[in-house]
Amino acid sequence: MQTELTKQEKTPFSNADLRSWAVVALAAIIWVILYNVIEPFANWLTYGLLDLPKDSHLGQSLAFFFYDVPKLLLLLSGMIFVISLVQTFINAQKVRAMVEKRGEGVGNLMAAFFGAVTPFCSCSSVPLFIGFVQAGIPLGITLTFLITSPLISEVAFVLLIGMFGWKVALLYLISGTTIGMISGFILGRMKLERYVEGFVYDIKPRTGVQMALEEKLTWEERIKRSAESTREIVSKVWLYVIVGIAIGAGIHGFVPENALTGIMGKDAWWSVPVSVLIGIPLYSNPAGIIPIVSALLGKGASLGTVLAFMMSVIALSLPEMIILRRVLKPQLIAVFIGVISVAIIITGYLFNIVI
Amino acid sequence: MTTIKVLGSGCANCKRVEQIARKVIIDMGIEAEVIKVTDYAEIMAYNVMSTPGLVINEKIVSTGRIPTPAEVTTWLTSALETA
Numbered sequence: 001m002q003t004e005l006t007k008q009e010k011t012p013f014s015n016a017d018l019r020s021w022a023v024v025a026l027a028a029i030i031w032v033i034l035y036n037v038i039e040p041f042a043n044w045l046t047y048g049l050l051d052l053p054k055d056s057h058l059g060q061s062l063a064f065f066f067y068d069v070p071k072l073l074l075l076l077s078g079m080i081f082v083i084s085l086v087q088t089f090i091n092a093q094k095v096r097a098m099v100e101k102r103g104e105g106v107g108n109l110m111a112a113f114f115g116a117v118t119p120f121c122s123c124s125s126v127p128l129f130i131g132f133v134q135a136g137i138p139l140g141i142t143l144t145f146l147i148t149s150p151l152i153s154e155v156a157f158v159l160l161i162g163m164f165g166w167k168v169a170l171l172y173l174i175s176g177t178t179i180g181m182i183s184g185f186i187l188g189r190m191k192l193e194r195y196v197e198g199f200v201y202d203i204k205p206r207t208g209v210q211m212a213l214e215e216k217l218t219w220e221e222r223i224k225r226s227a228e229s230t231r232e233i234v235s236k237v238w239l240y241v242i243v244g245i246a247i248g249a250g251i252h253g254f255v256p257e258n259a260l261t262g263i264m265g266k267d268a269w270w271s272v273p274v275s276v277l278i279g280i281p282l283y284s285n286p287a288g289i290i291p292i293v294s295a296l297l298g299k300g301a302s303l304g305t306v307l308a309f310m311m312s313v314i315a316l317s318l319p320e321m322i323i324l325r326r327v328l329k330p331q332l333i334a335v336f337i338g339v340i341s342v343a344i345i346i347t348g349y350l351f352n353i354v355i
Numbered sequence: 356m357t358t359i360k361v362l363g364s365g366c367a368n369c370k371r372v373e374q375i376a377r378k379v380i381i382d383m384g385i386e387a388e389v390i391k392v393t394d395y396a397e398i399m400a401y402n403v404m405s406t407p408g409l410v411i412n413e414k415i416v417s418t419g420r421i422p423t424p425a426e427v428t429t430w431l432t433s434a435l436e437t438a
Contacts, residue, residue, distance in 0.1 A: 091419060092404035123366030124405045124419070126395050131404035199396060206400035228423070323364075326395060 017219035024223060031078050035071070042066035061249050068245050072162045073238060079158045080233050084226035087119055088217060092128055095145070100135050104188055107141040112181040115148030116173065119229075122150065122320050129327050130200050139196065140188015146324075147340060148180030151315040155237055156286035163294045171351070172307060179311070179343040186339055195332035237287035244291025251295035261300030271305045272348035276341050279312030286314050303355055308348030316340060357387035357434055362398045362408035362418075365391075369407040371421050376409070379427045385435065412437075 042063050046052055052059035095114040099107055125146055132142040152173060160169035217225075264271050293306050321333055328336065359376050363369030373391060380387045392398055392410075401410060405419030409427070416422075416430045 096404065119419075121366065121368060121406070121419075123364050123369065126364065127398055127404045127406055130395060130399045131402065134399070203396050203399045205402055225420070229420070232421070 014218065014220070020220040020223040028078075031074065035074055038070050038074070039067055042070075065245060065249055068162075069242055072159060072241050072245070073234070075162045076155070076158050076237070076241070077230055077234050079161070080154060081226050081230040083117075083154045084119075084229045084233075085222060087117065087229075088222040088225055090114065090118055092118070092124075092131065096132060096135055096137065099132075099137055099141060099145070102141070104138055104140055104185065107138065108144045108181045108185045108188070111141045111144040111184065112148045112177045115145040115180055116152040116177050118145075118149055119154070120149040122323060125149075125320070125323055126326050129324075130203060133196065133200055134203065138188055139193055140184045140186075142184075143187045143336065144180050144184025147183055147315065148177060150320065151180055151311060152176045153286040153314060155233065156290060156310070156314065159241070159287065159290040163290060164297075168303070168307075172311075175307070175347045175351075176311065176315075179315075179340065179347060183339045183343045187336065190335065192332050192335060195329040195335075197327050197329060200327055237285060240285050240287035241291070244288055248291040248295040251292075251299065256299075258300040260296060264296060264301030264305050266302040266304075266352050271302075272308050272352065273345050275305050275309035276312040276345050276348065279309045280316045280337065280341065281318045282313050283317030283319055284313050286310075289313050302352050304348040304351030304353075307351060308344050311344050311347070312341065315344070357385065357431065358390065358412055359387055359431075360390045360392050360410040362392045362401060362403050362410060363406035364395070364398075365393050366406070368421055372407040372409055375422065375424050375427055379424050379431060382424075383428060383431060385431065387431070 045066050046059055046063040047054055050059075050062070052062065095111075095118060099110050099114070102110060128149075129142060129146060132145065133139070157169055157173060160172055262268060264275065289310055293310050296306050297303065316337055321337070324333060324336075359380075361369055361373045361376060363372070369391075373389060376389050380389070398406065398408070401408065401415055403415060403418050407421065408415060408419070409417040409422060409430075411430050411434045414434070417426070422430075
C-alpha cells in the first residue's frame with residue numbers, strides 16, 4: 001500500500017504564514033479579553049440595564065443565561081479552532097498507514113487514539129471501514145476506530161469542559177477511548193470476519209487514478225482551513241447550545257431538586273442499563289444532549305448514569321446502524337451493539353462506584 | 356470535456372460540494388459534467404476513505420472536507436490547462 005506520507009514534509013515558513021499567525025495571536029488576545037468581561041457584562045445587563053432585583057429567580061436565571069451562552073460559544077470557537085489545527089495534520093490515509101503495521105493490542109490502542117482525534121462524519125464510516133479492511137487491518141482494530149471516532153466528539157468534549165469542568169471532560173475522553181479499545185479488541189477475538197458483506201473484499205482499486213492530495217500544506221492554509229471548519233462547526237451547533245441552555249435553565253427552575261434521585265441516582269442499580277438502552281436508538285447532536293445532561297445532573301441523577309446515557313446516544317444510533325448495515329451483516333451489527341452497550345454500562349457503574 | 360465527480364453517499368456535506376462545483380462551473384463559464392458517485396464500491400475504487408471527495412478528470416483533488424469555491428476554481432483552471 002503506497003501512501004503519501006513516506007516523509008514528513010517540513011512546512012516552509014513564509015511571510016504569509018507569519019501574517020496568519022499574527023491574526024491568530026490577535027484573535028487569541030481578543031478572545032481572552034472577551035472571556036474575562038462576560039461575567040461583569042452579564043451582571044450589568046441583568047441587574048443594571050434590565051434592572052432586575054438581585055435576589056429574584058428571574059434575575060438569577062437571566063444572569064446565568066447571559067453568562068453561560070457567550071462563555072460556551074467562546075469556548076467552542078477557541079477550542080474547536082485549536083483542535084481543527086491539530087486535525088490538519090491527521091487524515092484517514094495517515095491513520096491507516098500507521099495502524100497497518102501493528103498487531104492487535106497496540107493496534108487497538110492506536111486506533112482508539114486516532115479515532116478520538118479524527119473528525120468524524122457518519123457518512124464516511126463505510127468508506128473508512130472498506131479502506132481499513134482492504135489494507136488488511138484486522139477487523140477488531142477497524143471496529144475500534146469506528147467506535148471511538150463518533151463516541152469522542154470534540155464538541156461534546158468542549159461543552160463538558162464548559163459545563164462540568166476539566167475533570168469530567170477528561171473522564172469522558174479516557175473512558176470513551178477505553179471503551180473503543182476494549183470493545184474492538186473483544187470483537188476482534190470473536191472472529192466475526194464471515195459476517196462482513198462479501199463485496200467489501202471484492203472491490204478493486206481503479207487504475208490510473210491520480211492522487212493530488214495536498215500533504216504539503218503551509219501554515220497559512222492550515223490556519224485558514226481550521227478557521228473555516230470552526231465556522232462550519234459553530235454555525236451548526238450554536239442554536240442547539242442556546243436552546244439546550246434555555247431548556248436546562250427551565251428544568252433548573254421548575255423541576256424540584258432531587259426529582260430524579262430515585263430513578264437516575266446511584267442507588268437505583270437498574271438506572272445505568274435502562275439509560276443505555278434508551279440511548280441506543282436515539283440520536284442527537286452532542287451539542288443538544290449535553291445541556292440536558294447537565295440539567296439531569298442538577299436534579300439528582302448520578303454522573304455515571306448520565307455519562308453512560310450520553311455515550312450511548314452519540315455512539316450508537318439507528319441511522320448509524322443503517323449505514324453500517326451496508327458492510328456488516330445483521331449478526332455482526334447485533335454483536336457490535338451488544339459489546340459496546342455492555343462496555344458503556346460497565347463504565348457507567350464504575351463512575352457511580354468511584355465518584 | 357471536463358468531468359467532475361463528487362464522491363459520497365449523499366450526506367449534507369456531499370451535497371454542499373456538489374453545489375459548490377456547479378456554481379463554480381457557471382461562474383467560470385465552462386462546460387463540465389458533474390457526476391455524483393454514491394456507490395461505495397465505486398467510491399472505494401478511488402481509495403477515498405473520507406467523504407466528500409472531489410475528483411476532476413480522474414484526479415482526486417480533495418477528500419474529507421468541503422473545499423472553498425476559490426479552491427475549486429484553481430483546480431478546474433489547472434485541469435483545463437493540462438487538458
